[in-house]
Amino acid sequence: xxxxxxxxxxxxxxxxxxxxxxxxxxxxxxxxxxxxxxxxxxxxxxxxxxxxxxxxxxxxxxxxxxxxxxxxxxxxxxxxxxxxxxxxxxxxxxxxxxxxxxxxxxxxxxxxxxxxxxxxxxxxxxxxxxxxxxxxxxxxxxxxxxxxxxxxxxxxxxxxxxxxxxxxxxxxxxxxxxxxxxxxxxxxxxxxxxxxxxxxxxxxxxxxxxxxxxxxxxxxxxxxxxxxxxxxxxxxxxxxxxxxxxxxxxxxxxxxxxxxxxxxxxxxxxxxxxxxxxxxxxxxxxxxxxxxxxxxxxxxxxxxxxxxxxxxxxxxxxxxxxxxxxxx
Numbered sequence: 103x104x105x106x107x108x109x110x111x112x113x114x115x116x117x118x119x120x121x122x123x124x125x126x127x128x129x130x131x132x133x134x135x136x137x138x139x140x141x142x143x144x145x146x147x148x149x150x151x152x153x154x155x156x157x158x159x160x161x162x163x164x165x166x167x168x169x170x171x172x173x174x175x176x177x178x179x180x181x182x183x184x185x186x187x188x189x190x191x192x193x194x195x196x197x198x199x200x201x202x203x204x205x206x207x208x209x210x211x212x213x214x215x216x217x218x219x220x221x222x223x224x225x226x227x228x229x230x231x232x233x234x235x236x237x238x239x240x241x242x243x244x245x246x247x248x249x250x251x252x253x254x255x256x257x258x259x260x261x262x263x264x265x266x267x268x269x270x271x272x273x274x275x276x277x278x279x280x281x282x283x284x285x286x287x288x289x290x291x292x293x294x295x296x297x298x299x300x301x302x303x304x305x306x307x308x309x310x311x312x313x314x315x316x317x318x319x320x321x322x323x324x325x326x327x328x329x330x331x332x333x334x335x336x337x338x339x340x341x342x343x344x345x346x347x348x349x350x351x352x353x354x355x356x357x358x359x360x361x362x363x364x365x366x367x368x369x370x371x372x373x374x375x376x377x378x379x380x381x382x383x384x385x386x387x388x389x390x391x392x393x394x395x396x397x398x399x400x401x402x403x404x405x406x407x408x409x410x411x412x413x414x415x416x417x418x419x420x421x422x423x424x425x426x427x428x429x430x
Contacts, residue, residue: 119405
């Protein structure tokens with residue numbers, strides 16, 4: 103990987119997902135509309151093997167999972183569903199390599215974080231992995247090794263590229279607050295303490311060899327202080343954050359962490375006509391204006407899989423335009 107330091111100021115990127123099923127078209131679209139910080143697109147319209155849990159299950163090492171009527175579940179032996187998920191991911195990487203093999207800028211990859219996987223995969227006996235602390239640890243270690251191999255694969259395919267990893271943790275607030283339902287649906291699993299949640303994430307990050315990481319959490323109550331203490335960037339839906347989060351966001355900026363702020367709708371609707379939500383937040387935080395564009399990366403509020411193809415393109419173009427306006 104080349105050493106670019108950090109992405110250039112005034113850039114936009116996507117959260118991950120796009121509508122459609124053609125990886126070559128999706129890669130070309132992302133590199134056209136988000137040329138300064140493109141990402142490997144995810145296409146969940148291809149089925150559960152390409153959605154967040156299935157796609158990340160494709161990365162697991164020595165931990166077989168398969169698709170059941172209730173969702174993804176650990177199984178004794180590898181099955182066709184995990185193979186299918188891996189095949190779809192390989193096709194995406196082939197499309198990326200064909201389109202951008204000589205690309206020499208920043209590229210963002212996405213994968214579910216360990217807590218969202220633990221909340222989304224069932225144990226062989228039927229309850230969530232989250233219910234068994236030892237199984238959580240095994241899952242996190244398997245994911246860490248899978249991510250290491252995945253990142254090395256991408257570096258081998260695009261040797262001039264600098265990688266940024268996004269861990270998707272939409273379930274982390276529910277894990278911390280004991281809001282993850284049991285298999286029966288009649289109760290919730292015990293909440294995870296912040297220290298244990300931090301320890302699992304820190305252990306995973308330690309295996310990534312100082313890879314720059316942002317954690318995406320589009321929930322209404324993201325644990326910003328926990329994530330800031332880990333030293334990761336924050337990827338957030340700005341519309342979900344009130345002024346109560348200003349102090350935590352200020353701490354992240356003081357720590358030199360990037361903020362990926364979702365300000366463009368993720369489904370068809372009115373596009374913002376300027377960066378006012380970002381500049382208003384920055385004004386409340388009280389940091390120098392010249393620091394804004396080098397700290398904030400503009401994104402859609404969440405993945406664009408639920409948008410029409412035309413709007414997805416417009417949303418990415420709008421994010422790029424707003425990011426450029428932060429330089430003014």
